[in-house]
Amino acid sequence: MVPDLLTWIFLLAGSVLGITGAWGLMTFPDFYSRVHAASITDTLCAACFIFGLVFQAGWSLVTIKLLIVLTLLWITSPTSSHALVRAAYRAGLRAMTHGNKHSGGGRS
Amino acid sequence: MYLIQLGIGLSCFWLLLSGFWSNTLLLLLGLVSTLLSLYISWRIRRQYRLFSDWSLILRFPAYLRWLLVEVYKANIAVVKNIWFPKDYPISPTVKRLPMSQKSKLGKTIYANSITLTPGTVSFDFKDDGVLVHAIVEEAVVELQDGEMDQRVSKLEQVK
Numbered sequence: 533m534v535p536d537l538l539t540w541i542f543l544l545a546g547s548v549l550g551i552t553g554a555w556g557l558m559t560f561p562d563f564y565s566r567v568h569a570a571s572i573t574d575t576l577c578a579a580c581f582i583f584g585l586v587f588q589a590g591w592s593l594v595t596i597k598l599l600i601v602l603t604l605l606w607i608t609s610p611t612s613s614h615a616l617v618r619a620a621y622r623a624g625l626r627a628m629t630h631g632n633k634h635s636g637g638g639r640s
Numbered sequence: 641m642y643l644i645q646l647g648i649g650l651s652c653f654w655l656l657l658s659g660f661w662s663n664t665l666l667l668l669l670g671l672v673s674t675l676l677s678l679y680i681s682w683r684i685r686r687q688y689r690l691f692s693d694w695s696l697i698l699r700f701p702a703y704l705r706w707l708l709v710e711v712y713k714a715n716i717a718v719v720k721n722i723w724f725p726k727d728y729p730i731s732p733t734v735k736r737l738p739m740s741q742k743s744k745l746g747k748t749i750y751a752n753s754i755t756l757t758p759g760t761v762s763f764d765f766k767d768d769g770v771l772v773h774a775i776v777e778e779a780v781v782e783l784q785d786g787e788m789d790q791r792v793s794k795l796e797q798v799k
Contacts, residue, residue: 549715549719552719552722552723553722555722555723556718556721556722559722559725560722560730560775561730562732564732564761564773565730565732565775567761567773568718568758568759568760568761568775569718569722571718571755571756571758571759571761572715572718572719572722572758575711575715575756575757575758576711576712576715576758593656593659596656597657600657606756607752609756610752610753610755610756611752611755613755613761614751614752614755614761614762614763617761617763617773618763618764621763621764621771627732627734627773628732629732629733629734
């Protein structure tokens with residue numbers, strides 16, 4: 533009963549965070565800030581889903597596997613977003629910064 | 641020596657994850673994948689020697705626990721930025737931050753931790769510093785205070 537409830541809470545929180553990330557991806561003004569919105573989805577949202585599933589799995593091998601999945605996700609997702617942002621930076625996409633609001637979007 | 645340690649580690653990992661210990665075909669496939677991973681990591685190590693100190697793994701869980709809390713706090717901050725842009729306006733900032741880590745692994749962990757925390761992304765390395773893009777200015781100020789930097793330096797502990 534209690535594990536089911538915890539699973540519900542975690543999965544719902546994860547869903548809300550996932551939708552939030554998607555919403556931020558659409559509303560934020562430029563490429564670099566959109567990456568930040570996406571990083572919600574692959575950190576806390578993923579963690580919530582995994583923890584929710586852990587409560588269903590109980591103390592078993594599946595739990596360990598799920599935690600390994602989470603660890604790998606947390607190592608690889610920053611690597612990929614770093615590669616993405618670095619590629620954009622190398623290609624000459626300038627970041628919109630605080631202070632000069634209209635310099636973003638174009639290639640330098 | 642390193643390859644032997646890694647080989648034993650990988651084999652145990654495979655046995656733990658697979659759970660089928662009596663099927664010859666599966667064991668052979670496990671052996672093949674272990675050897676493939678060993679070959680790839682040997683090639684990487686020849687080019688780019690990253691990891692040499694196993695004691696780091698023992699210190700890692702404490703850092704991970706601290707990082708988890710930071711990631712949680714940063715998530716809440718960015719969620720606020722998304723849902724209430726009027727009350728929590730974004731102020732994107734690019735800044736170069738100094739890194740105090742000596743080893744490649746320490747620098748990698750630091751840059752990866754910055755990227756893992758929502759609201760800040762590391763995107764380039766220049767003169768022993770890391771270029772960071774943050775969605776709000778305060779996030780950069782917080783990184784400049786250097787708590788994460790010091791914790792990672794303590795984690796790597798280069799002799």
